[in-house]
Amino acid sequence: MNTSVSVIYYTSKTLKNGNHPLMLRIIQNRQTKYISLGVNINPKFWDIKKNEPKRNCPNREAIQRLIIEKMKEYTDKIINLKVEKREFTAKSLIDKVNTPVKRMNVNDLFLQEIAQLKKEGRIRYAECHDYVYKSLLKFNKHLDIYFSEIDVQWLRRYETWLRGEGNSENTIGIKFRTLRTMYNIAIKEGYVKAEFYPFKDYKVSKLHENTPKRAIVKDNVIKVMNHKEPVSNSSYNQL
Structure with missing residues (x-):
């Protein structure tokens, strides 16, 4: 499975304020999906050649940290899925990353x-x-x-x-x-x-303890079977 994740300054979409959104592009087996990073940047603050915010970009460090964290999140998930030998598509990868982890103690x-x-x-x-x-x-x-x-x-x-x-x-x-x-x-x-x-x-x-068996020895069983009750005098008197 050939998978790639990259940051894209999405110039194909222009917002009302003239900014373009930052997107992650996921390519998996020729299937391409985009997911927004929730950040849009004015063209004058984005370095196209270096594919990163310029030094004078507002909130530059926070944007770079967001990019690094999101890239790591997706690459880690891809590695885990490959280690587990589980198939996935670009869409299912996005779903897995964005599905909140359920927490219960x-x-x-x-x-x-x-x-x-x-x-x-x-x-x-x-x-x-x-x-x-x-x-x-x-x-x-x-x-x-x-x-x-x-x-x-x-x-x-x-x-x-x-x-x-x-x-x-x-x-x-x-x-x-x-x-x-x-x-x-x-x-x-x-x-x-x-x-x-x-x-x-x-x-x-x-963690198991054997309970002593309450079995009767075979010889004792035979004795019980062969045992004859003595006939009491009262029994004769009833005849």
């Missing part, structure tokens, strides 16, 4: 999920999530953090803290499975990138 997503589970009548699941929520709150003191901040080291500290609180292996496992579920919801809803997912390296499956 751990605290708010937990409360939202608990409320939704109660609304659906899934009370036991809601209570389980609330139980884990309160545990996390006690451990971290607050949950005004984003899911990207919960990494492997964070999970290990939480596990150590839970053990110090006297939690059993299975109880710890339940709490981590619930936290993992919430992390997956955060990824699905776009609140955190999948690349930050810590449970690829931190295995929740290890």
Whole structure:
């Protein structure tokens, strides 16, 4: 995929004040799209040869900073898409860059999920999530953090803290499975990138305690089957 991003002093459009707008031109597989930078400049303040504002241009530094930031925003997105081997068009690239990133911290997503589970009548699941929520709150003191901040080291500290609180292996496992579920919801809803997912390296499956089996030994089963109840005297008397 051949992609180019460049700044264009768009002389094809002249505003009422005689200025021309600054645009970004995105070319992707021969498809060209333009997007306004929200800035228009009078021709006497734009250096055509250097393709930049002249030294005497009002707000020159702010305009240059805007150009650099926007160029970086688009080139970073292009690199990420190529690394992920995802196809895109010039238009979809613009949409991806301009779509606001959804933000929700751990605290708010937990409360939202608990409320939704109660609304659906899934009370036991809601209570389980609330139980884990309160545990996390006690451990971290607050949950005004984003899911990207919960990494492997964070999970290990939480596990150590839970053990110090006297939690059993299975109880710890339940709490981590619930936290993992919430992390997956955060990824699905776009609140955190999948690349930050810590449970690829931190295995929740290890948090399991085998319950002793209450099986009867085969020899004992045979004894029970062959056992005959003694006939009591009262039984004879009833005949």
